[in-house]
Every structure is written in structure tokens, then in C-alpha cells.
Amino acid sequence: MDHILKLDDLLHESSSDDELEIISAFAIAKERLENERGSISRRGSSRRRKAIFRNSLQGEENILRDYFAASPVYPPRKFRRRFRMRRELFLRIHDAIVDHEPYFVQRRNAAGKLGHSSLQKMIAAIKMLAYGVTANFMDEYLRIGEATVMDSFKLFVKAVISIFSVQYLRSPNEDDVARLLAIGESRGFSGMLGSIDCMHWKWKNCPSAWKGMYSGHVHEPTIILEAVASYDHWIWHAFFGLPGSHNDINVLNRSSVFTNLAAGRAPPVNYSVNGHNYTMGYYLADGIYPSWATFVKTIHAPQGNKRKNFAAAQESARKDVERAFGVLQARFSIIRGPARLHQPEMLNEIMIACIILHNMIVEDERDLYQEADAFDYEQINDTPLEPLSREHTAEALDFIQNRHRIKDREIHSQLQSDLVEHLWQIHSQS
Template sequence: MNRELFLKIVRDMENDNDYFRTRFDARHKTSFSSLQKCTSAIRQLGYGNVPDSLDEYLNMSDRTSRESLQEFCEGVIRLYGKEYLRRPTAHDVTILYNHHATRHGFPGMLGSVDCTHWAWRNCPMAWRGQFMRGDHNCPTLILEAATSQDTWFWHAYFGMSGSNNDLNVLNQLPLFNNLSNGTAPIVPFTINGNEYKYGYYLVDGIYPRWSVFVKTIPHATGDKRKRFSGAQEAARKDVERAFGILKSRWGIVRLPARAWEENKIRKVMYACIILHNMILKDDGLALCPDYVPDPPAVVQDLEDVRMEIRDSGVHENLQMDLVDYIEQAYIPRLDD
């Protein structure tokens, strides 16, 4: 984050929240400035510093550092969440279609969906059972994201849960709630002469056979199916890299979560994603930097929309059309 962007955030925080404004106590002694409080919050997010480690640098107590982080994350979500954590509009979807068709060879692709685990150090003892899994030795929170490229999180949404069933987390994501509620933009695309109503995401074997998901073919036989499986698995690495980039840039996500409340942890995660998107837009790396709102949508029957999304027949037809398409398409990651 360059200096100009950081100072802009500091000014916005100061104008939006009284907590970041300079105040005076009964002795006419000034409080910490907005620059000190925002610096404390950024250092905790970026380096994973514990609050009391900033005592000598900022002369700030442990309690004030924790309060600064909480107020900063809430302010970032309130001020920038609408733009930098928005769901894809019809304009964004068109850009994503073109980008993924060129980059991965998949027309109509919106991105990839996957999850990672964030260790929860201060999980309450009474909750440990529901936040434990057999493949992890400590309580964890599932962070599930729908993202579209390995170097940006422009359209990422995170659900948090301790359930072993990733589908429970999936149903909490705003992205798929919009699909189920009929509020997602409808941008059809065509493959091999067949038109499909909704864009799709690449997923692994745990997800259901819905029309908005494209899964790989396990134990593929034949050159055509093997090529499709290789292309699908190579494209899905984007979301894995995205998790790695998020954890490498924001140390607080890489280390075990220290908060006691799940809601505070969620706000920290959203703040990291929003700040990451702001940095990418400031550097000119955002794929969809301009927000173009959707026109008023026609009200759809919700039951019909849910049946269309959960149609396994469409999933099979889409997968077979992609198998035929990928056989003839040029894919940089496989053909170069």
C-alpha cells in the first residue's frame, strides 16, 4: 500500500468515525491521532503483530490497539465494502467471460470455488467440538471463496463455519444466495451451439452436480477427457493461489485467529480482502475497476430459479459440451 492510498484511508476514517478524530480529556490532553490508530490497525493486519507489541512504537496500550483494529475493520467494510466486495454485475460478468475464455479456454466461466481453514486459537471450550475436524488438530474456521483470478479478490465472498459439510458453508455465501433468490445477473453464453442461462464455477468433487458448477472427470479415459480434466484442474489452481496470496500479504490471516467472537474474525477477513482489492485497483491490476450497476431486473419465480440451478441434467450437458470444446481450444497452460 503506497503512502497516498494509506493517507486517503486515514482521512476517510477520520471523517466517518468519531473514534479516529482527535479529542481532549478533562485535563486538555490530546488523544491518539487518527494516523496512530490506523497505523496500529494496519500493522496488526499486515504483520500479525499482537496488540501489546506496539506499545513502544506508538505508545499505545493493548486495549487501545485492539479497539483501533476493531473500529478500523468496521470502517473499511462500511466505507468501501459496497464497491470492493460487490457481487459481479452483468458488465463484470461479460469481462470475466472474455478473460477466462482467453486465459483458461473455458467460455462462460465466472471463476473457481474452494475453501481453506483458519486456525482459531481462542475458540471457546464449549464450541471446540463443532469447530474440530479429524484432519486438523485444533479448532478451525472454514473460509470459502468464489474468486476469479490468482492475483486479485475482486469478487471474493467468504463464509465462515466450523461444519464438516462444505455445502453448509456454500449456502451462506452471498454469491449463491443471489443465485437462489433470483437476484444474480443473467448473462447467457453459448457452447457448441447450445445456450446456457447462467455462468459457472469450477469446483472439486465435494460440490453438488448443479448447473452453475463444472467438476472434473475422475479417472478420465481417452485423450479428450484427459485434456478436459487437466485444463479444469489447472484453472482451479487460481483459487488456491489466491488463498496463498491473501495469507502471504496479511499476516493476521496466516496466524491463528486471536479474537473470541466469530463476528470479529469475519470482519477482519472482509477488511483484508477489501484492502487487497484497493491496493490492486490503485496499482492498475484490477480486472473490473469500474462499477456499472445492473438495470432493474425482471422478477423471477424463485422456485423455478432454484430448480434451474440444481438441474443435474444441465450440469452433465455443460460438462460434455466443454469436453468437446476444450479438445479444439488453445489453452496456454497446456499447449505452451
């Protein structure tokens, strides 16, 4: 405010009667000018974000000393508990991701300063998955900023899906089917390939315009995961992304769980129960699922010892998928708590990556489960599946006939009756 005159000039031009009024006006104007300058200075300082010297090398030294040294501070069981996997599996994933994604390679910036290491970025991503914490939670220990953590997290999830989904999120091949049938036979359920059910993941930051579509019986926005799991918690099928307003039947009609079977590309399944031969495997399911030939459900309000024995055995074995959900959420708390991201595509990638890592841990620690010697998940059938050609009438008719066989209610009732007798024979002999 250069237009304000100096105090001496004001007093020289004014009369003695106006002296007090002029001094007061000048003091007020001077105070207002100082306040304006101070506010401008404060606004400028708030806009300019000062760079934080985090000493990223110190964060890397902390990691190497605590977990990767020749004699680390924390023993292997602590590593397994905090990172949800053994160190050997962690390093295997680390090497594959560094080779696949250049972002995780440690580099120098334009000033010649060494950036964050691949271990820092990967550990930050895994801790977000394992503990469900925010991006700035690991700053004090890892010495890594929030923006870098989020970039590492998103790229880590994408890399896991790109590298490992073919092996660890595949449909059962012939060897897998034979193994699953043998395990089902030992448990009294000949022809069983696993259990199927749905799980809801609460979506905290669901856009307001979508809340009605994503809110179901829990009256909160959720996203549904349909999964098929076997006795060792391996998840063979995962279909994620439908709004929580759907029920299990709606999800089933949209999923691809029986696509290969309907297309005639599924491995052959042949077994016999109570003197009857069957050519399709089945999944144990709860009461909401339809009475198809590929589902075996419990008996509501069973009457008689045979039916009660069957209901108890079916409800016990069906909890394989419930246990798999529990283990999955215990390992990765990010999908146990409410989802904080806004993009449904990113939530889908997080869920699929957690399932892939879960299956990798199951494979790495399969000696902890029963029938350990029977599991060999490294065997992969790399033969590409031939797409179903709708141009050929014969193939189209086969597809329709297979769909009818899958939904055959008579086979469902006959299979349930045979299993009732089969389980009662096993119970009587024991």
C-alpha cells in the first residue's frame, strides 16, 4: 500500500485539531498492511511442500539387518508371521517381480541419489495386503513416502496377476481331478471336486450413486466373491466383482464355473456310488443353490438316521470353502476390513492377487496338511483350450446337451440318495 503517506507528511499537511484522528487512521492502515503481508506469506508457505529427507538407505539397512542378514534379528517364524509366507517364497516372488516390472529395480535419480530398493517397495505392498494399513503407515520404518507406497502397491498387485495367474488360478487338469476325486472318496463323497460358496467384501468408499446397487441383505455396499475350494484350502475357481445386491444364484448364472464342462473341455470324471455310474463331478453347496447334477446339498430337517448322518457329513465337508475364506481373510486383512479404494477395477485386482498369493502359500506349505504326499500342484497342463465354435451345429448341440445335463434334477436326486446309502454303509462299518 504505497499510497499511504508517511506520518510526518500527514502531520505537516493537517491542522492540530485533526492530529489525533490522522495518527489513529495511520495506525489502523499500518496494522491492516502487516496483516495482509503476513497472510500472503503464510499462504505461500502452505502451498510450498518442503521435501522430507527420509534417508531411504536407512530403511533398507533396517530390512536387511532384521530379516535378510546371515544372522537376522528376527527368526524365520517371525518372518512367516509378519509377511504371511516363508522367506524362500518371498524371495522367489521378489526375483520374479523385479525381472517383470522395471519399477522395482533400484535406480538413481537425476541428482545421482540412490532410490528405494526393491525390498522396500515389495515389503510396503505386502504389509498393506497383510495388515490392511494405510500407505503412510510404514514410513517410519521403511523410510518410504506415501505416493511411492501406493505406486508400489498397485504395480505389485498387477505384477502378481500377470506372472502367476496362469499357474495359481487355473482350472483343475486331469491330474488335479484324479487327486481331488481320491480325496473325496477317502472322505465318503465319491465324485466330489470341492465346495462352492460366496463371500461379501464391504466397500466403504463406494460412490454414493452406486450404493443402492451394491447394497444387499447386509444393508451396506459389498462386492461378491464366488469361490470353489478343496480340502487343503486351495481355491480352484474365483469370480469377483458383482454388486452385493445379487444372491448366490445370480452370481452362479454369471460366473464361469461350468463353462469348460458345458463346452466339453473339462477333464473326464468317472465314478460309481451305490452301484450307479456317474460322469460329472460335483461341488458341495448350501441350500440356496439349485438342484443341479453338479451340486450336492444337505437335507433340510432330515428324518431318520441315514438322512441325519448324510446331512451331518455334508455340512461338515462343505465347510472346506468356509475355512478357505477364513484363512484368506486372516492372511490378508485388507479383504477382511472395508475396502477404502474407489475404483472397482483396483479392488478386483487386489482380491485376485490375494487369492494367487494364498494358493502359492498353500503350495509352499502343503506339508502342513493331510495327504501331503498326494499334492503336486506344479504339474500344469499348458495345452491351450480350443474355443467353442458356434458355427458348427454339432458343437452347438453338444453345448446345449451338456447344459441340460448340468441342470438335470433327476440326477441330482439320484446322486443324493446314493450318497445317503453310501455314507450310511461307511458309518455302519466304522
